Amino acid sequence: MTIQTARLSDPAVRAFVTAVNAHDREGFMQILAPGATMADDGSDRDLAEWIEQEIFSTHGHMEVDNESRGGRALLARYSNDTWGEMRTRWIFTVADDGRIARFETEQA
Incomplete structure (x- = not known):
């Protein structure tokens, strides 16, 4: 069962998913x-390059199925024009200022 984005527990993670699904690059960058x-899959990547290839130029979209760790860990169906849809796990580290300092994603 999908969790509505507006119901995600952590405000930074909610903003991240909202920006991805709206293809809102400016909003996405502001939450970082x-x-x-x-x-990605255990390897550090160039952030700007990865978000361009995996989110913005390929119409990335997240459907969140489960959250844990106070909303900072998600199980989601992620899709984009390159890879189609896959089950993914996302883990977020939120800085003291409420913005995302790090995120990690992998196939689930």
Whole structure:
């Protein structure tokens, strides 16, 4: 059963998912802390390159099925024009200022 984005527990994670699904690059960048980092399948990636290839140029979309760790860990169906749909796990680290300092994603 999908969790409505508006009902996600953590405000930063809710803003992240909202920006991804709206293809709102500006909103997405605003929710990231300065120097934010990310990893995909256990490997650190160039953040700007990854979000361009995996989210914005390929119409990325998240359907969240489950959340844990106070809303900072998600199980979601992620789809984009490159890979189609896959089950993914997302883990977020939120900085003291309420922005996302790091996110990690992998196939679930």
